[in-house]
Amino acid sequence: xxxxxxxxxxxxxxxxxNEVEQRSGQNLSACYQCxxxxxxCPVGMQTRVTPDRLVRMIMLGxxxxxxxxLLVWKCVACYTCGTRCPNNIQTARITETxxxxxxxxxxxxxxxxxxxxxSAFMQAAGHLGRFNELEGMAxxxxxxxxxxxKKGDLKSIITEIKDQAQLGLVMAEKKRLHLKFDRVKNLxxxxxxxxxxxxxxxxxxx
Ligand code: SF4
Ligand code: SF4
Numbered sequence: 031x032x033x034x035x036x037x038x039x040x041x042x043x044x045x046x047x048n049e050v051e052q053r054s055g056q057n058l059s060a061c062y063q064c065x066x067x068x069x070x071c072p073v074g075m076q077t078r079v080t081p082d083r084l085v086r087m088i089m090l091g092x093x094x095x096x097x098x099x100l101l102v103w104k105c106v107a108c109y110t111c112g113t114r115c116p117n118n119i120q121t122a123r124i125t126e127t128x129x130x131x132x133x134x135x136x137x138x139x140x141x142x143x144x145x146x147x148x149s150a151f152m153q154a155a156g157h158l159g160r161f162n163e164l165e166g167m168a169x170x171x172x173x174x175x176x177x178x179x180k181k182g183d184l185k186s187i188i189t190e191i192k193d194q195a196q197l198g199l200v201m202a203e204k205k206r207l208h209l210k211f212d213r214v215k216n217l218x219x220x221x222x223x224x225x226x227x228x229x230x231x232x233x234x235x236x
Contacts, residue, residue, distance in 0.1 A: 043091020050088050050096075054127040060117035061085045067111035067121060077101040081111040081121035088124070097132040101125060103141040146173040156224045159214030163207055167194070 068080035077100035087096040105125035112120035139145035150170035
């Protein structure tokens with residue numbers, strides 16, 4: 031006969047998994063831990079959390095661990111894991127969902143620059159319907175540097191300015207820097223998509 035405490039834990043785990051499944055659109059229950067996804071993940075060795083481990087954490091209801099691990103922040107959304115998965119589980123959609131959930135839960139991201147870039151990308155892409163490097167990087171650098179200023183981390187600020195200036199020069203030389211503020215033809219459709227995503231997120235949380 032399960033104790034009251036055990037019943038509570040099971041229900042919390044189920045709620046967490048259901049939320050991730052709904053928001054990411056992935057059927058995690060289909061995972062049978064074959065680890066095909068793990069073999070192809072380019073960042074798995076570095077993060078020490080492979081896609082199969084992440085799915086397992088969610089299935090077991092290890093909320094804190096799932097919302098705060100390096101794979102969530104280092105996943106490059108290459109979709110290799112999903113291509114190899116016999117059950118078509120796309121971990122890139124799961125890591126994206128977990129990023130949002132960690133943000134909503136007020137969890138300090140393990141890599142704040144990735145979190146800032148993610149948020150700047152979403153903001154800039156939502157504005158013009160496509161990512162403009164100038165706008166996106168301005169938002170990203172402001173967010174990121176404000177945090178470094180708060181921490182008094184002058185060294186990080188100088189390194190970041192040097193790195194980004196160097197990268198900017200290389201991109202300009204290769205004519206890969208698009209400074210024109212082009213917008214997509216059907217911007218209203220993108221805005222509607224953003225609105226819909228935001229309102230469905232609120233509904234999920236109710
Ligand atoms: S490949 Fe798919 S089914 Fe296999 S462990 Fe990874 S997520 Fe699970
Ligand atoms: S999408 Fe993310 S989790 Fe999947 S293989 Fe690529 S980096 Fe790894």
